[in-house]
Amino acid sequence: MSNAEWAARGEQVFIKTYSRFPAAMVRGEGCRLWDDDDREYLDFLAGIAVCSLGHCHPAVTLAVCQQAGKLMHVSNLFHTEPQIELAELLCANTFADRVFMANSGAEANEAAIKLARIHSGPGKYEIISLTGSFHGRTLATVAATGQPKFHQGFEPLPEGFIHARFGDPAEIEQLVTDKTCAILCEPLQGESGVRPLEPEYLQAIRRICDDRGILLIFDEVQTGMGRTGTLFAYEQLGIVPDIMTAAKALGNGLPIGAMLTTEKIAASLGVGTHASTFGGNPVAAAAAVSVLKIMLADGFFEQVGKTSRYFIDRLQETAEAFPTLATGVRGRGMLLGLVLTEKGIEKGAEIVQQLFERGFLINFAGMRVLRFIPPLIVSREEIDKLVGQLQEVLEGFK
């Protein structure tokens, strides 16, 4: 079958929620993908910041295959080895003492929202999140998401979600009331255009939470699992959240999410208060255990840091070479964005399309920034190839 034939079949059966690239992917290895027309791509999207160890990392594939041959699912009515090992690794390497396993980022955030509410008690249910945020597509997480375009047509949304203007701690301070139970934010906004929150801003948010006795929830679904150069982004910020969520890269491609918190806060979720049939499924958990073991091995993050600095330099050089199209680079680790000018924004979708035609995958985050989220194992040669093609494409729009 060809890409075109697959696309025609897909068009007949899917609800049209996605605008897909015209390619049917059949195989992946490291930073490369191949489609059914046997075209090769260099992947700077990584399944949306998911395949952080690259496609089909041999150790992850082996862990998945071995677990699939032993036991695929029993539900959370039983213990399983991979799930326990995963929770132990997460607790040993973060601020957290307790974990709840989910299947996705939105589900992990739902668990965090429910925990913040039940922990805070009756009448304290409001959650403040930021404009430009993205927290998922379920009704509660879409209500938490601070972008009206995700709300339209789905009202009435669940009550109790309030949005504060990005970057302004004074506004958060004003919005906190007796009803507030938590502030929810991403340490770096990925979907709306790779916007880092300054450490001073996040520290101010932490102080507000402490002063007013409310919880700080970090949505590290995109920034976590090494994406910003440390296992979790909060490690670089001099503060610790009360609740944190992870998903995306946790299983390197298998669906798994986690909500992490302290012993004291976790005590508020008792038997029967929350559950998931598949959450922490043994096969997905086995994948996540192997991902964590690789990332926590000596030298992994040093290497990510070096490659990140190289990539930032090359993107910076690109921004300087095309001042009419780009103004600079932002982001941390391997969550990077080339910030476009007004003229660049007009051409953003076309730039992405032309790179796709040349066999390079990136995306246009929030319709304002070219986002680069390659596997963390990307090489300098692969970065050079991408930047070379990007500069040629930009040359055509100058």
Ligand SMILES: *Cc1c(COP(=O)(O)O)cnc(C)c1O
């Ligand atoms: C992707 C993402 C989510 C939603 O995760 P899903 O697995 O798609 O439900 C939530 N928060 C952030 C910050 C994300 O990037």
